[in-house]
Amino acid sequence: MSRDVPVRCDGGNDSESRDEERANGPTNFLLNGNARPRWLNDILIIGKATVVVYGVFIGLGLAAGLDMNGIVSTLQQVTLLAASFALVVLALNLHWGYTGLFNIGVAGFMAVGAYTMALVTAAPDATFPGLGLPLWVGVLAGLVASALVGFLVALPALRLRADYFAIVTLAAAEVIRLVFNSSALHEFSVLGVELGTGGGQGMSFPNLRNTVSRELLYVGGDPTAGPTLFGRPFMAVGDRLELSPSVVEGWVYTVVLVALVAFAFVVITRIGNSPFGRMLKAIREDELVARSLGKNTDRVKIKVFMLGCVFMGLAGIVWQGRRGYIDPNLFLPIITFYIFIALIIGGSGSNTGSVVGAFLFAGLLFEGPPFVQRIVDATFDLPHPPTVYDGAVALGDLDPMPLLGYAVGELPNLRFVLFGAVLIALMIYRPDGILGHRNEPASPIDLTKERAPREREHAVADGGEEDE
Structure with missing residues (x-):
């Protein structure tokens, strides 16, 4: 009795497919996106975006005659900004992409985390004093404060949706900023x-970047001491490339931020694949x-809003707190x-899109125009007329250089026009973002490896193994 072979929709059969996979071997595994694990595919996508951004900055740097130290320093600054954006974009994706909570008060929750950390770690004898506690205590306090403020904001907003929820979060963020800007908190006393906070003047605290990088690089955090086990590879690469100590320290802090982004990525991805x-x-x-099925949606929204606010507070600490002010x-x-532009570029609902969108926005749209301006100013001697009218008048005399010089001088401001052009193009050609079209699996296991019920019945009826 001949054994039936299940026929595929494309006219082939499963045995042919397995033979083809064995013939192609591991090369097919690397080239075929459907054969790769999802996590590997995500890494490759993020890697491609990184190569594109790095390639643009390296090419511009080499064309302008920058040395190795200048190029590596530029890449470090771009990566630091991209990692900072990615951390808070992932948090916003948890709110908006996963739950549909239109939170436009991101900056306020970042401020809560950063200011709490500053108040806890600032020296008691500083101009605007703090508690003088260790850095890790300040970071934990900032995360807890962000979660508590998120809880207080979520409570009155539970019954609101869409635009109304957005108005509440925006108002809360502005209230938070104005409270820290108030003269009432310029100097105050709590339990003696x-x-x-310094009000509008701001406040200083231990430099987060220098503290973290030097503790990891040098024994006891002392630059005059030898490097730690973790810091030896960085020091060796820095010596080989003749990098300055500040650039090496900057890369150490950047690596810490990248590790935080990877941690947030894994946590949020696991959350997305869980029943929650x-x-x-x-x-x-x-x-x-969801409510009609007996789910307590109010409690779920409070939990996810608090969790997202924790990541936003962490982003405020590591991003805006790196200057020590x-x-x-x-x-x-x-x-x-x-943050919303970066999420829209990558695609709402996709964690990989959040990271890619943050990298493309931070590198090409945010840091790219000012970098091009610095390169052009250092390479060419262009005139800089005070107004566009003066440049247009010179253009009438067939001299385009004044208008070009004015455009180059206004590149940092013209990037806002570029933001709008990119958003318009996305709405027309990619309304879901670069990776927003990707399907979100409802099951945490790979169902493509499971056989259809009909195939299992064939296997059992013809003497195949059952419950392999």
């Missing part, structure tokens, strides 16, 4: 302990249906606007 994550997506699609102007609503 003197504290101060499927509940979030159900709320996003239709909260009434913060002020309320670092947390304007436009920061939230930047």
